[in-house]
Amino acid sequence: MNGSVLIVEDEEKLSSLLHDYLSQSGFETHRLRNGLDVVPWVRERNPDLILLDLMLPGRDGLEICKEIRSFSSVPIIMTTARVEEIDRLLGLELGADDYICKPFSPREVVARVKAVLRRTDGGTTIKASGLTLDELRLRAVLNDRDLELTAVEFKLLQFLAANPGRIYSRQQLMDRIYPDERIVSDRTIDSHIKKLRRKIAVATPDEELIHSVYGVGYKFER
Structure with missing residues:
Protein backbone atom coordinates (compact mmCIF):
# COMPACT_ATOMS: atom_id res chain seq x y z
CA MET A 1 0.00 0.00 0.00
CA ASN A 2 1.12 3.58 -0.73
CA GLY A 3 -0.38 4.91 2.51
CA SER A 4 -3.76 5.84 3.96
CA VAL A 5 -5.86 8.73 2.65
CA LEU A 6 -8.86 10.21 4.45
CA ILE A 7 -11.42 11.57 1.96
CA VAL A 8 -13.64 14.23 3.53
CA GLU A 9 -16.35 14.96 0.97
CA ASP A 10 -20.13 15.23 1.37
CA GLU A 11 -20.93 14.60 -2.32
CA GLU A 12 -21.39 10.83 -2.36
CA LYS A 13 -20.67 10.31 -6.07
CA LEU A 14 -17.47 12.34 -5.93
CA SER A 15 -16.36 10.67 -2.71
CA SER A 16 -16.94 7.24 -4.24
CA LEU A 17 -15.07 8.19 -7.41
CA LEU A 18 -12.05 9.44 -5.45
CA HIS A 19 -12.14 6.28 -3.35
CA ASP A 20 -12.09 4.10 -6.48
CA TYR A 21 -9.20 5.93 -8.16
CA LEU A 22 -7.05 6.14 -5.04
CA SER A 23 -7.69 2.49 -4.19
CA GLN A 24 -6.68 1.47 -7.70
CA SER A 25 -3.45 3.41 -7.19
CA GLY A 26 -2.61 1.41 -4.08
CA PHE A 27 -3.89 3.71 -1.33
CA GLU A 28 -5.92 2.64 1.68
CA THR A 29 -8.88 5.02 1.73
CA HIS A 30 -11.38 6.09 4.38
CA ARG A 31 -14.34 8.41 3.85
CA LEU A 32 -16.18 10.93 6.02
CA ARG A 33 -19.05 13.25 5.06
CA ASN A 34 -19.69 15.41 8.12
CA GLY A 35 -17.16 18.02 9.23
CA LEU A 36 -17.84 17.33 12.90
CA ASP A 37 -16.43 13.80 12.58
CA VAL A 38 -13.07 14.72 11.08
CA VAL A 39 -10.89 15.91 14.00
CA PRO A 40 -11.78 13.03 16.36
CA TRP A 41 -11.15 10.55 13.51
CA VAL A 42 -7.76 12.07 12.67
CA ARG A 43 -6.69 12.10 16.33
CA GLU A 44 -7.50 8.40 16.61
CA ARG A 45 -6.40 7.06 13.22
CA ASN A 46 -3.57 9.38 12.04
CA PRO A 47 -3.85 9.04 8.22
CA ASP A 48 -0.92 9.71 5.88
CA LEU A 49 -2.86 12.41 3.98
CA ILE A 50 -6.25 14.15 4.11
CA LEU A 51 -8.35 15.27 1.13
CA LEU A 52 -10.48 17.94 2.77
CA ASP A 53 -13.45 19.64 1.12
CA LEU A 54 -13.88 23.31 1.99
CA MET A 55 -17.67 23.36 2.32
CA LEU A 56 -18.97 20.59 4.56
CA PRO A 57 -22.05 19.99 6.69
CA GLY A 58 -21.42 20.44 10.40
CA ARG A 59 -18.14 22.32 10.18
CA ASP A 60 -16.18 24.37 7.64
CA GLY A 61 -13.07 22.83 6.10
CA LEU A 62 -10.85 25.78 6.99
CA GLU A 63 -11.78 25.49 10.68
CA ILE A 64 -11.04 21.76 10.54
CA CYS A 65 -7.66 22.39 8.89
CA LYS A 66 -6.72 24.95 11.53
CA GLU A 67 -7.55 22.61 14.42
CA ILE A 68 -5.72 19.66 12.87
CA ARG A 69 -2.62 21.84 12.51
CA SER A 70 -2.71 22.45 16.27
CA PHE A 71 -1.74 18.82 16.87
CA SER A 72 -0.63 17.22 13.58
CA SER A 73 1.51 17.93 10.50
CA VAL A 74 -0.35 15.37 8.36
CA PRO A 75 -0.39 16.61 4.72
CA ILE A 76 -3.73 18.23 3.82
CA ILE A 77 -5.02 18.89 0.30
CA MET A 78 -8.06 21.18 0.24
CA THR A 79 -10.69 20.69 -2.46
CA THR A 80 -12.96 23.61 -3.19
CA ALA A 81 -15.41 25.12 -5.65
CA ARG A 82 -14.72 28.58 -4.17
CA VAL A 83 -11.98 29.91 -6.41
CA GLU A 84 -11.49 33.39 -4.99
CA GLU A 85 -7.82 34.12 -4.28
CA ILE A 86 -8.53 34.96 -0.63
CA ASP A 87 -9.96 31.51 -0.01
CA ARG A 88 -6.95 29.85 -1.60
CA LEU A 89 -4.50 31.97 0.36
CA LEU A 90 -6.39 31.55 3.63
CA GLY A 91 -6.43 27.80 3.21
CA LEU A 92 -2.66 27.72 2.77
CA GLU A 93 -2.08 30.11 5.68
CA LEU A 94 -4.02 27.79 7.96
CA GLY A 95 -1.66 24.97 7.10
CA ALA A 96 -2.97 23.27 3.96
CA ASP A 97 -0.22 21.80 1.79
CA ASP A 98 -2.08 22.12 -1.50
CA TYR A 99 -5.49 22.86 -2.97
CA ILE A 100 -7.45 21.62 -5.97
CA CYS A 101 -10.30 23.58 -7.52
CA LYS A 102 -13.50 21.84 -8.58
CA PRO A 103 -14.30 20.55 -11.08
CA PHE A 104 -11.21 18.34 -11.26
CA SER A 105 -10.34 14.97 -12.74
CA PRO A 106 -9.77 12.05 -10.34
CA ARG A 107 -6.45 11.41 -12.09
CA GLU A 108 -5.31 14.92 -11.19
CA VAL A 109 -6.21 14.27 -7.56
CA VAL A 110 -4.21 11.04 -7.52
CA ALA A 111 -1.23 12.85 -9.06
CA ARG A 112 -1.45 15.65 -6.47
CA VAL A 113 -1.70 13.13 -3.62
CA LYS A 114 1.43 11.35 -4.82
CA ALA A 115 3.29 14.66 -5.31
CA VAL A 116 2.48 15.91 -1.81
CA LEU A 117 3.47 12.60 -0.23
CA ARG A 118 6.76 12.65 -2.15
CA ARG A 119 7.48 16.14 -0.83
CA THR A 120 6.78 15.07 2.74
CA ASP A 121 8.62 11.73 2.56
CA GLY A 122 12.27 11.00 3.28
CA GLY A 123 14.76 10.56 6.09
CA THR A 124 17.26 13.42 6.07
Whole structure:
Protein backbone atom coordinates (compact mmCIF):
# COMPACT_ATOMS: atom_id res chain seq x y z
CA MET A 1 0.00 0.00 0.00
CA ASN A 2 1.12 3.58 -0.73
CA GLY A 3 -0.38 4.91 2.51
CA SER A 4 -3.76 5.84 3.96
CA VAL A 5 -5.86 8.73 2.65
CA LEU A 6 -8.86 10.21 4.45
CA ILE A 7 -11.42 11.57 1.96
CA VAL A 8 -13.64 14.23 3.53
CA GLU A 9 -16.35 14.96 0.97
CA ASP A 10 -20.13 15.23 1.37
CA GLU A 11 -20.93 14.60 -2.32
CA GLU A 12 -21.39 10.83 -2.36
CA LYS A 13 -20.67 10.31 -6.07
CA LEU A 14 -17.47 12.34 -5.93
CA SER A 15 -16.36 10.67 -2.71
CA SER A 16 -16.94 7.24 -4.24
CA LEU A 17 -15.07 8.19 -7.41
CA LEU A 18 -12.05 9.44 -5.45
CA HIS A 19 -12.14 6.28 -3.35
CA ASP A 20 -12.09 4.10 -6.48
CA TYR A 21 -9.20 5.93 -8.16
CA LEU A 22 -7.05 6.14 -5.04
CA SER A 23 -7.69 2.49 -4.19
CA GLN A 24 -6.68 1.47 -7.70
CA SER A 25 -3.45 3.41 -7.19
CA GLY A 26 -2.61 1.41 -4.08
CA PHE A 27 -3.89 3.71 -1.33
CA GLU A 28 -5.92 2.64 1.68
CA THR A 29 -8.88 5.02 1.73
CA HIS A 30 -11.38 6.09 4.38
CA ARG A 31 -14.34 8.41 3.85
CA LEU A 32 -16.18 10.93 6.02
CA ARG A 33 -19.05 13.25 5.06
CA ASN A 34 -19.69 15.41 8.12
CA GLY A 35 -17.16 18.02 9.23
CA LEU A 36 -17.84 17.33 12.90
CA ASP A 37 -16.43 13.80 12.58
CA VAL A 38 -13.07 14.72 11.08
CA VAL A 39 -10.89 15.91 14.00
CA PRO A 40 -11.78 13.03 16.36
CA TRP A 41 -11.15 10.55 13.51
CA VAL A 42 -7.76 12.07 12.67
CA ARG A 43 -6.69 12.10 16.33
CA GLU A 44 -7.50 8.40 16.61
CA ARG A 45 -6.40 7.06 13.22
CA ASN A 46 -3.57 9.38 12.04
CA PRO A 47 -3.85 9.04 8.22
CA ASP A 48 -0.92 9.71 5.88
CA LEU A 49 -2.86 12.41 3.98
CA ILE A 50 -6.25 14.15 4.11
CA LEU A 51 -8.35 15.27 1.13
CA LEU A 52 -10.48 17.94 2.77
CA ASP A 53 -13.45 19.64 1.12
CA LEU A 54 -13.88 23.31 1.99
CA MET A 55 -17.67 23.36 2.32
CA LEU A 56 -18.97 20.59 4.56
CA PRO A 57 -22.05 19.99 6.69
CA GLY A 58 -21.42 20.44 10.40
CA ARG A 59 -18.14 22.32 10.18
CA ASP A 60 -16.18 24.37 7.64
CA GLY A 61 -13.07 22.83 6.10
CA LEU A 62 -10.85 25.78 6.99
CA GLU A 63 -11.78 25.49 10.68
CA ILE A 64 -11.04 21.76 10.54
CA CYS A 65 -7.66 22.39 8.89
CA LYS A 66 -6.72 24.95 11.53
CA GLU A 67 -7.55 22.61 14.42
CA ILE A 68 -5.72 19.66 12.87
CA ARG A 69 -2.62 21.84 12.51
CA SER A 70 -2.71 22.45 16.27
CA PHE A 71 -1.74 18.82 16.87
CA SER A 72 -0.63 17.22 13.58
CA SER A 73 1.51 17.93 10.50
CA VAL A 74 -0.35 15.37 8.36
CA PRO A 75 -0.39 16.61 4.72
CA ILE A 76 -3.73 18.23 3.82
CA ILE A 77 -5.02 18.89 0.30
CA MET A 78 -8.06 21.18 0.24
CA THR A 79 -10.69 20.69 -2.46
CA THR A 80 -12.96 23.61 -3.19
CA ALA A 81 -15.41 25.12 -5.65
CA ARG A 82 -14.72 28.58 -4.17
CA VAL A 83 -11.98 29.91 -6.41
CA GLU A 84 -11.49 33.39 -4.99
CA GLU A 85 -7.82 34.12 -4.28
CA ILE A 86 -8.53 34.96 -0.63
CA ASP A 87 -9.96 31.51 -0.01
CA ARG A 88 -6.95 29.85 -1.60
CA LEU A 89 -4.50 31.97 0.36
CA LEU A 90 -6.39 31.55 3.63
CA GLY A 91 -6.43 27.80 3.21
CA LEU A 92 -2.66 27.72 2.77
CA GLU A 93 -2.08 30.11 5.68
CA LEU A 94 -4.02 27.79 7.96
CA GLY A 95 -1.66 24.97 7.10
CA ALA A 96 -2.97 23.27 3.96
CA ASP A 97 -0.22 21.80 1.79
CA ASP A 98 -2.08 22.12 -1.50
CA TYR A 99 -5.49 22.86 -2.97
CA ILE A 100 -7.45 21.62 -5.97
CA CYS A 101 -10.30 23.58 -7.52
CA LYS A 102 -13.50 21.84 -8.58
CA PRO A 103 -14.30 20.55 -11.08
CA PHE A 104 -11.21 18.34 -11.26
CA SER A 105 -10.34 14.97 -12.74
CA PRO A 106 -9.77 12.05 -10.34
CA ARG A 107 -6.45 11.41 -12.09
CA GLU A 108 -5.31 14.92 -11.19
CA VAL A 109 -6.21 14.27 -7.56
CA VAL A 110 -4.21 11.04 -7.52
CA ALA A 111 -1.23 12.85 -9.06
CA ARG A 112 -1.45 15.65 -6.47
CA VAL A 113 -1.70 13.13 -3.62
CA LYS A 114 1.43 11.35 -4.82
CA ALA A 115 3.29 14.66 -5.31
CA VAL A 116 2.48 15.91 -1.81
CA LEU A 117 3.47 12.60 -0.23
CA ARG A 118 6.76 12.65 -2.15
CA ARG A 119 7.48 16.14 -0.83
CA THR A 120 6.78 15.07 2.74
CA ASP A 121 8.62 11.73 2.56
CA GLY A 122 12.27 11.00 3.28
CA GLY A 123 14.76 10.56 6.09
CA THR A 124 17.26 13.42 6.07
CA THR A 125 18.17 14.98 9.41
CA ILE A 126 19.80 18.41 9.66
CA LYS A 127 21.42 19.58 12.88
CA ALA A 128 22.89 23.07 13.22
CA SER A 129 23.11 25.72 15.93
CA GLY A 130 20.37 24.35 18.15
CA LEU A 131 18.11 23.46 15.21
CA THR A 132 17.21 19.84 14.40
CA LEU A 133 15.15 18.98 11.32
CA ASP A 134 13.95 15.37 11.11
CA GLU A 135 12.50 14.88 7.63
CA LEU A 136 11.20 11.38 8.32
CA ARG A 137 8.94 12.69 11.09
CA LEU A 138 8.52 16.21 9.68
CA ARG A 139 9.71 17.47 13.05
CA ALA A 140 11.61 20.70 13.63
CA VAL A 141 13.13 21.33 17.07
CA LEU A 142 14.77 24.63 17.96
CA ASN A 143 16.37 25.19 21.37
CA ASP A 144 14.61 22.03 22.62
CA ARG A 145 11.20 23.33 21.52
CA ASP A 146 9.09 21.57 18.89
CA LEU A 147 8.09 24.19 16.31
CA GLU A 148 5.04 22.16 15.17
CA LEU A 149 5.43 23.05 11.49
CA THR A 150 3.16 22.16 8.61
CA ALA A 151 4.66 20.07 5.80
CA VAL A 152 5.17 23.14 3.59
CA GLU A 153 6.71 25.18 6.42
CA PHE A 154 9.06 22.29 7.19
CA LYS A 155 10.18 22.07 3.55
CA LEU A 156 10.85 25.79 3.43
CA LEU A 157 12.89 25.78 6.63
CA GLN A 158 14.74 22.62 5.63
CA PHE A 159 15.72 24.06 2.26
CA LEU A 160 16.88 27.39 3.66
CA ALA A 161 18.71 25.85 6.64
CA ALA A 162 20.54 23.38 4.40
CA ASN A 163 22.05 26.34 2.57
CA PRO A 164 22.77 28.96 5.28
CA GLY A 165 23.61 32.43 4.08
CA ARG A 166 22.48 31.79 0.52
CA ILE A 167 19.73 34.05 -0.76
CA TYR A 168 16.79 32.49 -2.58
CA SER A 169 14.18 34.34 -4.59
CA ARG A 170 10.48 33.67 -4.10
CA GLN A 171 10.44 31.90 -7.45
CA GLN A 172 13.26 29.57 -6.43
CA LEU A 173 11.43 28.75 -3.21
CA MET A 174 8.18 28.15 -5.08
CA ASP A 175 9.97 25.83 -7.52
CA ARG A 176 11.35 23.88 -4.55
CA ILE A 177 8.11 23.66 -2.60
CA TYR A 178 5.86 23.11 -5.63
CA PRO A 179 7.91 20.95 -8.03
CA ASP A 180 4.84 20.11 -10.14
CA GLU A 181 5.24 23.62 -11.65
CA ARG A 182 1.78 24.91 -10.87
CA ILE A 183 1.34 28.67 -10.72
CA VAL A 184 1.18 30.16 -7.23
CA SER A 185 1.54 33.80 -6.27
CA ASP A 186 4.44 35.45 -4.46
CA ARG A 187 2.03 36.11 -1.62
CA THR A 188 1.80 32.38 -0.98
CA ILE A 189 5.51 32.13 -0.16
CA ASP A 190 5.35 35.34 1.88
CA SER A 191 2.46 33.89 3.90
CA HIS A 192 4.36 30.68 4.64
CA ILE A 193 7.48 32.63 5.65
CA LYS A 194 5.44 34.91 7.92
CA LYS A 195 3.87 31.98 9.73
CA LEU A 196 7.20 30.16 9.95
CA ARG A 197 8.82 33.22 11.52
CA ARG A 198 6.07 33.43 14.14
CA LYS A 199 6.70 29.85 15.19
CA ILE A 200 10.47 30.33 15.28
CA ALA A 201 10.03 33.48 17.38
CA VAL A 202 8.43 31.42 20.14
CA ALA A 203 11.67 29.45 20.52
CA THR A 204 14.06 32.36 19.87
CA PRO A 205 12.25 35.63 20.68
CA ASP A 206 15.45 37.70 20.47
CA GLU A 207 16.87 36.21 17.29
CA GLU A 208 15.67 36.15 13.69
CA LEU A 209 16.71 33.13 11.63
CA ILE A 210 14.97 33.82 8.32
CA HIS A 211 16.03 37.16 6.91
CA SER A 212 14.38 39.19 4.16
CA VAL A 213 16.71 40.57 1.51
CA TYR A 214 14.91 43.54 0.02
CA GLY A 215 14.01 43.09 -3.63
CA VAL A 216 15.63 39.64 -3.78
CA GLY A 217 14.15 37.06 -1.42
CA TYR A 218 15.03 35.22 1.79
CA LYS A 219 17.98 33.56 3.50
CA PHE A 220 18.61 31.51 6.66
CA GLU A 221 21.33 32.79 8.97
CA ARG A 222 22.01 32.63 12.71
